[in-house]
Amino acid sequence: MMKKILATIMVLAATLFGYYIIKTYPHRINILFMKSKMEERFQEAVLGVYDREEKIDIRKVKKITHYTIRLNDDDNWRIDSNHIQNLHDTIPVMLTVEMWDPRGLTKTSEGRNNKNVKQFFSLVITNRKNIYIRWNPEMEVPVNLYPWNNRPLPYIAAFREFAQILKEINPEVKMVYSPAGFAGALENYPGDDVVDFASITLNSKAENHLKTKEHKDLGSQITRKLHRLRFINKPILIITSDNAGDSSHHDELIKVAIKKIQENRDIIYSTENFKRPSSQWEGDLDNLKIGLYDPQGELVHENAVNTEHLFISFKQIESGSYIRDMEEVIARNHDLIISVEPAWWNEEKDKNILNRIKNGELDKYIEKFYQSIPATNRNIYLRFAHEMEIPITRYPWQSADPLLYIEAFRYFMQYDHGKDLNIYKIWGPAGDRGSLDWWPGNDVVDFISIAIYGLPDKNISDPNKQESFSKILNRKMFRFRLIDKPIFITEFGVKGEEEFQTHWLREAAYIIKQHPRIRGISYFNYTDSPEVWGDISPPQWTISKNSFSEFIRILNTPLK
Template sequence: MFIKIVNGVSDQLSLFIDFNFPEVRSVIIEKRYLGFLQQTLGHRMKISRVIVIAAGLISTLLLVFVIQKLTSPSVRSYDALDSTFHEPVIGTFELNAQQTAHSFSHYALKLDKHPDNASINKLIAKIPDAAHLIITISMPGTDYASAPNVLKEVREGAYDAKIKAFCLALARKSGTTYLRWNPEMEVPVQLYPWQYQAPVDYIEAFNHFCKLARSVFPAVKIVWGPAGYPGSDEYWPGPVFVDYISVTIDGKSELAATAFPAVKDPEENVRRKIQRMRMFGKPVLVMKAGSVSEADLKAALVKAAASTRLNAGILYQTQDTEGAPNVTEKRTPLIGVYDPKALLVNSGLIDAEHIFVDLIAVQNGQFERDFNAIVSRRHDAIVSIEPWHNAGVKKDSNALGNVINGIYDAEFAEIYRVLATSKQTVYLRFAHEMEIPIHRYAWQSQDPVLYIKAFRYFMNFDGSKNKRIKKVWGPAGDRGSIEWWPGDDVVDYISIAIYGLPDKNITDPEQQESFETIYNRKHYRMRLVNKPIFITEFGVKGPENFKKKWLEKAAEVIGNRPEIRGVSYFNLADNPKVWGNIPPPDWSVSKPTFQHFVNTLSMARVGFR
């Protein structure tokens, strides 16, 4: 009877193993435990004792495999130490510190989402202890195509178990540990799955990682790791978790990027990168990735640091919170036009007129005549000063240098004399769209420090501090604009430009972006500085009915954004020379279309109230 029971149990165990754990069955057969049991039972040798021993062996073996099955990941872990990685920290920049703070050891790990403790411990054991250890984490350690949703998965907790297990194991190492998570996120290439994604998506994923890491490893230091490419500021996650910032010289991502011209001089390259981090108030680690020698790069950092400290008074300023826009204010925005053909200036629909003024117009009196005509119509004036084309140099290649060297002082004195004659408000904009990496204007593609000095020189030129003159800083609102930020004390309004057709390759008007899409992108880029917005240029190309619809939606957006204090429509075709062999876009609109825009804006602002 007992033998039958044991045989039944053995059969049931075999079926259970075959169905649920076939690999266990094969191992058992290979180890001949079942064969041993059957042989023993067949010969009736010391049945009771043998059965108990055999059943115990089977049960133990089964239990071991079940535990392994339940605790082991179903997918093989791809965690790895990146043996090709070599990015030493060549120095640290802090505004008020002269020396490198620490000597860092730097390693890179590729991590997937599977929390295999054995794999994690083995991986960490490969990294030598160090007094200051930086670990750059690539999560996941795969290429862009295989994991395009990594930021979403991190935010939603798919990597939580792995992050916790990794940080718990890491906490056992000696020394100070610094974690640098998914770096070079801002470079406009797609070498890695977290790269060139929506800034908000990256920021939320980064902060989720940091919060979880700190919860299990409170002593860990966090390094936010942009390359230092133009537009890094858009991915700034805030100061809550960040202890250090790193920038990388000649990283693989940046070498593949073509959006901005490469900066070949090492000192200029280092200086531009550390100055792009000036708004964040954190020490900056400078890492070497390219072919420049460590010795040369260290020398470049010394020079870059000295130059940055020399200009610290204009580069590093306390944010003027008193000047921040009142976002609850419900005033109707000022409506202006650039209208050289005078198609709308006498329509009764506008509050302001926009004029572009070069230095020849100042010298020959044309500026004064144009300005007085605006004042005679009792309109406010938007005056964009273009510091070039003086009588001596038709296209001044050193316009900004000439500004700060006093070459144009006579013209500037005349500008401020003319402005002082008006009782109307003047919105004074100087050297606009400086951040675009082209050469349409002489002040574009220049050193940001040179631009900042020139902007401040011009805006502070008038010692009378005429309160009717409002100072307007006028980037296009493109990537990297904040690198040219000149300081709170010389800016009353931020101006951006919004054109539905910014790309000459787009020939179908229906493919133009909406006003709202462009505005949201450009307004986000201004998030680090608290000033109201004046959209001094905007326009749309296409048939009149398309322009009417586009402007109607624009008016609804403007009417519901209290930070927008003014708008000025560009009622003319663009400069033909800029567009090469294709016709320039014609932004001009009819009076009925503009009337519809004004009416819609008025209704939208009333609705906002």
Template sequence: MKISRILMISAGVISTFLLVLFIQKLKSSSIISRDSLDSTSHEPVIGTFELNEQKMTYSFSHYFLKLDKHADAGSINKLIAQIPQAEHLIITILMPGTDFASVPNLLEEVREGDYDAKIEAFCLALAKRSGTIYLRWNPEMEVPVKLHPWQYQAPNDYIEAFNHFCKLAKSVFPAVKFVWGPAGYPGSDEYWPGPAFVDYISVTINGKSESAATAFPDVKDLEENVRRKIQRMRMFGKPVLVINAGTGSEADLKAALAKAAAGTRLNAKLLYQTQDTASTSKVTQRGAPLVGVYDPKELLVNSGLIGAEHVFVDLINVQNGQFERDFNAIVSRQHDVIVSVEPWHNAAVKKDSNVLSNVINGIYDAEFAEIYRVLSTSKRTVYLRFAHEMEIPIHRYAWQSQDPVLYIKAFRYFMHFNGSKNRRIKKVWGPAGDRGAIEWWPGDDVVDYISIAIYGLPDKNITDPEQQESFETVYNRKRYRMRLVKKPIFITEFGVKGPEDFQKRWLEKAAKIIGNAPEIKGVSYFNLVDNPKVWGDIPAPDWSVSKQTFQHFVKTLSTAR
């Protein structure tokens, strides 16, 4: 009796299981695919930029497809049949073709294989077509807006999903080619998926995503806009397709591309000459990092806790001899020197808004000669930083929000100035580490160290110290942005505000991160209130720390590596 009852229960369970499978299959077969050919998106490829090519060698046909998860071969074949045959066909895939809110975990779903059946079925159908087919998957990912579910996502999440899609598509359809499709917005490099699957890069002009973005000011001049976009792709070594994503004149855009291409080729030696060497440079720093301070009130410089001091130098400081006095004072304390040269406030030129052009045109040669003369008087190591934080889209400094090519020329001019071959002088490139910084990369031969700034305050309106970001959070974000250029890092500015117990905890955690990051050569704390003039009606943050708190930081750092 017991055996019979067990058999009856087992049979019931199996029957229920089979019924569930049948219902699921029935539901699956009744799903109506939401795939569609998006006839509203007409975005022609205007032309191609290649460094060594004068013009596009062939034309592209370009169509948009909205795809969901449903893998029905019949509906997919019908959809693809709507696209006319073309010798070179680009298909931009919007997967899925829905708004941001409807699929919040899209990239995770792609990585986890939820779309695999659809990708395989789609590529099997594509493989039957003639001509060369290029797939452009979920473009304009870097623009900080929420028009599509793949935007406003972590770069690594997008990269992993993109490469998953490409790898699977390539396994099914080996002849397919891929187009990585950023808009060309500042910070595109953060979403670079690597060269393994990318055959072309596309940038878009006047796209919907970029029109909705407010993170950076619009570039009004069409030729400059195109040029900046293609130059943002210079690190990747792939042809760049320029796509007209708006209603602008195709003739005007073609003319702008021709001028942008000519201007880029004119500066090709400047922009592209360090590609190979930058990728092979080695980070060799493994010892304890150098500890320095910017401490004009001299509260920490005689503490015995530091090995370097930071001094900011403008042109008047050089002209009136103040720089030499400050430099000699630091050297007399047996410290290395971090020198941040700010090429402005020239006593002879009241309005110095064109400081980068003045650098290139030799206007400041006398001051530069004096700087290098002073540096040569000491046997201490000098970390020489020039025109820092150039990439932030503000106008705190006269060299900010300028043409990157102009900045690069000025940086190289200064670093190649007479006397710059002194081996004790280490060349420091000093972005803040903000979005798009790599656009201002001046070349491997004029950079020994990368400097970034790390402050706990993410927004000037925050008054609660606990709302500040950790050193680790800021550092990881900024280090990632520097990943394309393999140089050791010198954090020439960092600081945290708040009560002493909070500063102590923040700095203790920072010391542990620094101590376990062999790429960090040194750090320099900003021991002062920030410049009140740039904070308006809001009190400037006070980054100053007590000697006891700083001592705890240095002690923690000494045991961390």
């Protein structure tokens, strides 16, 4: 009897484990049964193109014949390439190359696939002038459908190596960077020098494996996906899928999306977006801004502190309750970080707040705020409507249409207040996936701010499961590598026992010293808002004087 029970348990466990593997790593199963092959990809036709320079003939683009080359981890890729060789040279061809070997990115970046790549593609693409290569597409979608999903650094290195080999075979080949167009579409971007075109895919296969659809209607999807690629000056191919429905009205939807871009061409979609960081950041720890959000006043009198952080809502602007706080900070001869929150807390959230701001309906609050700032020669670091990209509704401005947010941000920052103030404008995303969707423009941003908190998920109660400062920082700073602005960490915090907090802060100080792009930091020395955490106790980010002193000591210790 016992043997039968054990056998049943083992079968059940094996079944559950198998189900987990299939659901979590479907590509591992696919590889077992997949053979390298080439086939027509008729379900993913090219519908149109957005070309800022208007040099691409849409009629030729729509004639592209699309094939897939699926490559497994075979020693040699033995594939019948007659599909292409039999096509006339005048017919444009797009090859979507999928490398299903789990080690494919590493092997390609290290050059271990070079022999096979040269041998196979020399037969396929030599002498063709109108050939487009999409390599390992839909890489940014957060699913485990493909072995190349969500691995930005290995993907970038492998793409660059693969593109170099193909260009040696045929300099005329057009390399296509091919995200689905999901949030974070540029996190895997390999560089302007190895990309000729880009593409987006409507209702891509990878996105259909997500639990929640980002955009149900195709019009919004086309607009948002093109918006996400506004930092690259490359023609963008718009590709359909077998999940995108009837394509008869797609042309009109594409025209509407492109018209919106053209209407905002001078600001939101200006050529400023194509400027890459050119300067080598030079660190100056002596002038590093060291700040605190410390409403209890426990650490603001420490000698190292030269900056203080205040959060001011429209409700406080209405009452003027924050003015004394500003005056006290300036009296301590400290600089000010002011995070303006366009909301009336403890009241119903105004989901139309950004519209009302950009339409000038709330000018009396904006005017009153600027006029309330005391005359001072201290620096004012002004942050407006922060953490806008997080897909929650903690704040009424979160998860809004990026174009609407950008217009409201620019309106607030460019408001003509008529005062002579040392204001530095801060754009303040949390630094999460897709942050660049809300980038408002070089002319209204002096600093990018990010938030670094140890808890990666609010449901984690064990402080030892917090992420390290360096892991979070590297992930977030990488997302802004296309923007030439310094970083101000306007919020960071860690919870737990004093010993754990001190250890975390030591590492933070050591890492900050190694990043000359960081020009300021501000610790959040308070308890988080209880209403956000529901039944879970809000994190206590407060630290002791000893922990803060140790952080400053490491910060001031020269690197060896």
